[in-house]
Ligand SMILES: Nc1ncnc2c1ncn2[C@@H]1O[C@H](COP(=O)(O)OP(=O)(O)OP(=O)(O)O)[C@@H](O)[C@H]1O
């Protein structure tokens with residue numbers, strides 16, 4: 143039998159000090175995040191798109207709603223919609239980022255990740271956190287478009303949304319995983335992203351208040367993670383203002399619990415199906 | 424000690440009419456240089472995908488270093504490296520970023536945003552490896568701008584960064600020029616001598632398997648023959664006239680496949 147004493151020779155590193163498992167998982171998540179960020183910088187097209195998207199979503203859809211819908215509400219609609227649109231953009235951009243797992247599959251780069259001795263969760267979480275980068279850029283774009291329209295947040299309100307954005311992106315990415323995990327084709331993935339985002343935009347209260355929803359729409363709104371993310375964000379942004387009661391649905395504790403529970407379930411199920419669909423061919 | 428054990432392995436792809444790998448059994452000893460040969464579509468890549476934990480089995484079992492590839496996938500992954508037939512590089516990253524990413528996934532070095540910020544040991548190692556395979560000038564160029572052969576060389580050094588116990592080479596020299604092929608084999612032999620790495624090779628350049636310890640031929644998903652190259656040449660003495668020396672492995676291989684076809 144060979145005795146394998148491994149040292150650093152001819153440039154190859156040996157496993158003299160075996161990296162710990164926790165280090166490797168964190169290292170993996172971080173490496174995937176860095177990869178996503180550097181890929182984003184290398185394709186300026188994507189970055190420009192993530193700034194152009196708010197122009198359409200916030201500028202056109204939001205602007206139109208503000209001009210035509212704001213009457214008769216007992217709170218400032220512009221601010222309500224700006225916050226909703228920022229969260230909506232986080233959801234949209236994160237889902238689009240997660241959908242690039244399909245590109246990795248087509249380019250066979252997923253093999254490089256799947257063959258590594260790391261947890262499948264690390265791969266998926268890395269992808270989601272990496273997508274969060276472009277998502278935050280898109281969110282900042284929304285903020286700028288909002289400012290141009292005369293809708294502004296205080297610096298404190300902005301910071302609190304920024305602080306919540308990792309949790310929101312995780313929720314968004316986990317939901318996307320539920321669908322993307324099973325999809326192996328680019329076109330279908332793009333379609334899936336639209337199917338996830340569009341209904342949520344209207345049913346979760348991003349741009350239209352859902353305080354009066356009932357029946358099936360009420361049930362669906364309670365199943366969407368964005369409903370809880372939005373409510374949590376609004377609870378923080380509107381804390382201590384007279385409008386608080388009019389713009390929020392739940393106690394913030396309910397929102398946090400709802401967000402975390404749905405995220406954990408989606409992430410677990412999504413990752414399981416992703417790993418299985420990559421392997422069971 | 425057996426480092427690879429395959430027992431009655433069957434793989435039928437979803438929707439396929441018949442199995443691609445059909446009851447394959449073989450084993451490879453620790454430190455052995457093993458060649459897995461067979462014509463196009465024989466089931467070589469399928470077998471490698473199962474052994475490297477990226478493809479599920481239909482039935483049968485496979486073990487690496489005693490660990491089941493299905494139930495103990497992580498332990499298996501810790502011990503293997505692969506150069507797959509289909510390149511698995513990120514084409515938008517640079518060559519070096521691909522290696523840095525790999526090193527981070529194997530926990531060797533934490534990923535830092537630029538090469539300059541990486542630890543000295545890493546920088547030296549990568550520079551040295553790139554020099555060995557002759558891609559030092561391409562290290563900081565995007566992979567999509569490298570030639571096919573250069574990409575192959577990049578994959579070769581990437582697969583060896585974490586010193587695997589078992590290295591799977593699925594047609595590693597496809598697209599390489601003659602000088603590079605020779606250089607690659609010198610390098611792999613060097614790695615074997617230093618670390619006792621087990622090599623699992625598939626190739627269509629049969630001369631590359633001339634010096635291996637053991638050859639198995641797979642045809643239509645079944646193992647057709649397993650022996651040392653010499654034993655194989657002796658057994659397939661297709662030339663009725665007495666010969667002074669043995670045929671080349673390639674002669675024996677082609678003759679064997681022709682007979683196999685005749686028998687089928
Ligand atoms: N994803 C897949 N789905 C269905 N059938 C597949 C799939 N991949 C391979 N096959 C089939 O399995 C058989 C074995 O393929 P495999 O790739 O293992 O051959 P190989 O021995 O590596 O051939 P080559 O020398 O051309 O690389 C082939 O008949 C092929 O068509």
Ligand SMILES: [Mg+2]
Nearest residue numbers: 467468469508
């Ligand atoms: Mg093959």
